[in-house]
Amino acid sequence: MHHAKRSTSQMLDRVLIGALVLLAALLMGLQAVRAAEIVPSVGITRATSGDTETKTFAGLALRGSALPILKTEIGVSYRNEPYNNGDLHVKMWPVTASLWLAPIPTLYAGGGVGWYHTTYDYAQATGIPDETSQEFGTHVGGGIRIPIVPSVASIDLNGRLVKLRERQSLLAPGAVKQSFWSTSLGIAIRI
Numbered sequence: 356m357h358h359a360k361r362s363t364s365q366m367l368d369r370v371l372i373g374a375l376v377l378l379a380a381l382l383m384g385l386q387a388v389r390a391a392e393i394v395p396s397v398g399i400t401r402a403t404s405g406d407t408e409t410k411t412f413a414g415l416a417l418r419g420s421a422l423p424i425l426k427t428e429i430g431v432s433y434r435n436e437p438y439n440n441g442d443l444h445v446k447m448w449p450v451t452a453s454l455w456l457a458p459i460p461t462l463y464a465g466g467g468v469g470w471y472h473t474t475y476d477y478a479q480a481t482g483i484p485d486e487t488s489q490e491f492g493t494h495v496g497g498g499i500r501i502p503i504v505p506s507v508a509s510i511d512l513n514g515r516l517v518k519l520r521e522r523q524s525l526l527a528p529g530a531v532k533q534s535f536w537s538t539s540l541g542i543a544i545r546i
Contacts, residue, residue, distance in 0.1 A: 510543075
């Protein structure tokens with residue numbers, strides 16, 4: 356009898372400990388969800404080849420916390436870069452995934468990968484039909500966050516170098532250098 360009571364007591368202890376661990380995990384999960392942010396942004400972009408002018412772009416990202424010093428981000432943006440005196444417009448919709456190391460809450464650095472849906476829009480006078488492609492690229496960068504309303508919103512300044520492979524030009528000898536720099540300014544809104 357004494358052995359059965361001890362076994363039942365051990366079982367109840369395990370169930371209680373398991374329930375407490377589950378409750379703690381749920382509370383941490385709720386805290387992580389509360390730490391999510393939506394980051395709408397506008398910025399400037401310039402091809403790394405330097406033969407185009409700076410253009411504006413817009414983006415939207417969802418950022419969360421994987422660990423206290425590790426942030427995750429999924430983002431989408433739109434950019435339009437002219438080449439060959441406007442005979443070609445490269446219209447790009449990047450969808451990116453990033454990991455940001457944030458040892459100090461206001462600074463972060465890291466990188467990630469992206470899927471780049473790109474349309475090569477040729478001027479009608481060239482006689483070249485438009486093309487669309489999808490490819491993967493990588494990016495590295497970092498940023499700074501400046502709180503404007505504690506626990507609600509921050510200003511987010513981000514810079515990136517995006518590396519994409521070159522694409523052969525149908526207009527002139529050589530290649531279109533698709534890699535680019537971008538700098539964006541956004542508002543990180545905690546949800």
